[in-house]
Amino acid sequence: MSVLIKNGRIVTAAEDYVADLYIENGKISAIGANLAYKADKVIDATGKLVFPGGIDPHVHLDMPFMGTYSSDDYETGTRAALFGGTTTVIDFILQTQGDSLKNALTTWQEKSIGKAVGDYSYHMAVTDFNDDVAKEVVEFIEKEGITSFKTFMAYKGALMIDDGQMVQLMKVVKKHGGLVTVHATNGDMIDSLIAKNLSEGNTAPLFHYLSQPEVTEAEASARFTDMLHYTGCTGYIVHMTCEGALNAVQRAGLRNQKIFVETCPQYLLVDASVYENNFEGAKWVMSPPIREKKDQKALWAGLQQGLVNTIGTDHCPFTWEQKQMGRNDFSKIPNGHPAIEHRLELIYSEGVRKGRISLNKFVEVTATNSAKIFGMYPQKGTLAVGSDADVVIFDPEKEHIISKDSHHMNVDYSSYEGWKVTGKTETVLLRGQIAIEDGKCHLKPGSGQFVKRGKTSYII
Numbered sequence: 001m002s003v004l005i006k007n008g009r010i011v012t013a014a015e016d017y018v019a020d021l022y023i024e025n026g027k028i029s030a031i032g033a034n035l036a037y038k039a040d041k042v043i044d045a046t047g048k049l050v051f052p053g054g055i056d057p058h059v060h061l062d063m064p065f066m067g068t069y070s071s072d073d074y075e076t077g078t079r080a081a082l083f084g085g086t087t088t089v090i091d092f093i094l095q096t097q098g099d100s101l102k103n104a105l106t107t108w109q110e111k112s113i114g115k116a117v118g119d120y121s122y123h124m125a126v127t128d129f130n131d132d133v134a135k136e137v138v139e140f141i142e143k144e145g146i147t148s149f150k151t152f153m154a155y156k157g158a159l160m161i162d163d164g165q166m167v168q169l170m171k172v173v174k175k176h177g178g179l180v181t182v183h184a185t186n187g188d189m190i191d192s193l194i195a196k197n198l199s200e201g202n203t204a205p206l207f208h209y210l211s212q213p214e215v216t217e218a219e220a221s222a223r224f225t226d227m228l229h230y231t232g233c234t235g236y237i238v239h240m241t242c243e244g245a246l247n248a249v250q251r252a253g254l255r256n257q258k259i260f261v262e263t264c265p266q267y268l269l270v271d272a273s274v275y276e277n278n279f280e281g282a283k284w285v286m287s288p289p290i291r292e293k294k295d296q297k298a299l300w301a302g303l304q305q306g307l308v309n310t311i312g313t314d315h316c317p318f319t320w321e322q323k324q325m326g327r328n329d330f331s332k333i334p335n336g337h338p339a340i341e342h343r344l345e346l347i348y349s350e351g352v353r354k355g356r357i358s359l360n361k362f363v364e365v366t367a368t369n370s371a372k373i374f375g376m377y378p379q380k381g382t383l384a385v386g387s388d389a390d391v392v393i394f395d396p397e398k399e400h401i402i403s404k405d406s407h408h409m410n411v412d413y414s415s416y417e418g419w420k421v422t423g424k425t426e427t428v429l430l431r432g433q434i435a436i437e438d439g440k441c442h443l444k445p446g447s448g449q450f451v452k453r454g455k456t457s458y459i460i
């Protein structure tokens with residue numbers, strides 16, 4: 001199948017020009033003015049933006065967590081992602097403590113193969129490090145194309161590893177050219193604040209926020225950067241929320257470290273007043289919690305300065321019924337919220353339209369940098385001859401309203417219910433196939449492919 005996209009405004013992390021784009025056999029095969037190729041399908045993109053399919057480096061699909069499972073599986077989650085212009089997601093495999101990485105990989109392959117609609121890859125979450133796991137880490141990097149290893153400095157008893165395990169993991173990962181990623185919050189401090197709040201009868205979602213003050217994230221982020229410095233490993237901090245944590249990364253820069261940082265739309269766009277509204281705040285119970293306006297300011301500045309490299313979603317949806325598990329105890333509210341579908345539209349509308357970031361920066365932080373950091377570039381994350389034809393045709397002027405009634409995520413509320421945004425994903429191609437057109441998904445479960453990743457590129 002061949003596709004010719006005519007007259008679009010082609011935007012990559014580095015370029016911005018009007019041209020035609022020709023696609024053959026799933027790859028971009030030519031880009032230029034007035035291309036005279038015959039194609040099976042011609043799309044007129046006059047007045048539209050044409051940019052690379054988004055890459056969401058942080059999603060949780062069908063994930064067992066806090067006594068339940070995130071409500072989007074590989075089919076519903078990757079389809080919703082496509083509707084929003086995200087063609088590739090990186091999900092997290094969770095090692096069960098006491099079990100092998102290989103068994104966890106098998107479990108996640110059963111969740112994804114034959115079900116994913118869009119492309120996907122996995123980070124491997126190491127929750128129990130020992131000599132056997134060290135050997136598996138090497139195999140994952142060298143053979144499986146899974147080159148990033150997630151660690152948790154919180155969620156003790158379920159996911160957290162201690163600093164000794166962290167350092168040992170970093171040494172192995174460094175030796176083989178991988179990357180250690182981290183949920184950087186101080187689990188022990190948080191657990192003691194949760195216990196104190198509950199013992200005083202403070203059970204509302206507000207106390208989820210008050211049990212994870214900024215220092216818990218700033219301290220853990222600094223500790224992580226110190227361990228990276230000691231081991232020489234490359235690191236990536238997921239879902240950064242606050243000024244204190246960003247300052248820790250800036251300080252690491254003073255001793256010549258380069259640490260990659262991800263933030264999420266919710267930390268850029270929403271502030272902690274969402275927790276004031278009694279149990280409604282459960283919609284925003286996630287870890288780390290939503291922070292202050294001064295933190296939003298720091299994160300936008302961090303994006304502009306190149307300190308913050310990617311915007312993921314940390315999509316981890318739970319239905320309103322699932323959120324009721326914590327009706328009388330905030331610590332039992334499953335942590336996470338739905339976001340996979342609206343990342344590009346929110347960041348375009350609130351970031352680009354409002355002059356906070358440029359269009360090139362938008363592409364860089366929603367696609368290109370994730371492809372580079374996680375070893376998928378230039379197959380993914382750009383529009384170039386030879387790259388996968390993952391393409392978004394985006395109407396920059398179209399106004400619409402985000403709502404649970406129109407979204408495609410398997411969850412019965414939208415965190416952004418009623419938000420008016422400008423800019424809409426119109427047509428999406430996945431490896432040259434029409435994925436989204438005229439408000440419909442044209443791909444079936446099983447269309448999504450696993451993306452085997454290379455070692456950290458160190459390009460940025």
Ligand code: URP
Nearest residue numbers: 183286287314316335336
């Ligand atoms: O609240 C969150 N973020 N839930 C998903 C798990 C994690 O910590 O990323």
Ligand code: ZN
Nearest residue numbers: 183239287288
């Ligand atoms: Zn996390």
Ligand code: ZN
Nearest residue numbers: 058060314316
């Ligand atoms: Zn997460």
